[in-house]
Amino acid sequence: MTIAPRLLEWFDRNGRKNLPWQQDISPYRVWVSEIMLQQTQVQTVIPYYHRFMQALPTVQDLAAASEDAVMHLWTGLGYYSRARNLRRSAQIICSEFGGEFPNDVERLSELPGVGRSTAGAIVSIAFQRRAAILDGNVKRVLARVHAVDGYPGVTSVARELWERAEQHTPEVRVADYTQAIMDLGATLCSRTKPACGICPLVDDCQAHELGTIAQFPGKKPPKVLPVKRTQMLMIGNSAQELLLEKRPPTGIWSGLWIFPQADAGADPIAYCSDQLGIEVELLERWREYRHTFSHYHLDIEPVRLRLKHAPPTVMEPERHLWYNLRAPAAVGLAAPVAKLLEKLA
DNA sequence: AAGTCGGGGAG
């Protein structure tokens, strides 16, 4: 049994065909879209995708761009290693493959940031060669159609879903099929309130037959997020510029620029003197607020400070930047920094 | 197998 014929018939009448990455299809355009869409909703990606493709229309442009320029285009989108890997992969494609994308899952998966599902999407959509995908939408559709119990993060559950994905993927019209099953998951077969009444797969759906749609797919086991605290130091100079630091290449906000951070409870003036070698005076403290990541909460205490003397020599130009609000540098900013800069402006 | 990595939309 395969769901492909009914899915394709539904797709012809109801599928999405006007998404930005569905126009002028090329491996590069499909690849960029698939990376942006990892763990990120379509409506969030669209404006980023337009800006990115306008700034860097070819893989050669991306390979030649500076890391700061790419991070700037990614600011606010999250999972910033995607942007760094995207640039690295572009350089590999240009230097090792002569600017041509591999057209098979095995070689595409060797590119940093491209896993099995993303490779399958590129192969099926850009090259129209048979390859299965298994993203969040497909997991939900297949878990329901086959009543696959358990959380897909568990290896055995993922393995069964991959088998089902391979089983249903057709030889013909594979690009349309890939788009169709994602569209079904994103529209009718949604996480809450699925529209089973108009679903083309309702007669194939074991979860619907069981009357337990809401049980599929299995939920992620909840865990309590730890809470971390920090002060963000908004240090202004006499030119109305703000001091930013570049994050190291690994860890949270890697490659982005942030305000200097002092431990919660520490004296920010002493921190500036000891760690930055600058003398500052306190202007005001803003209300603490919570920024939440996938794996912890960060309670941020914003502090406004003013530089008392001219910048010292200890500050390293590679790691420090005076950010001018009226002529902002094209660098990547962590979301809380962008938010605080907005409030300062 | 479990942890790391972001930010936002929807309920």
Add this chain to the structure above:
DNA sequence: CTCCCAGACTT
């Protein structure tokens, strides 16, 4: 608040 999104990678 909770839950999860066109996941990949490291430990």
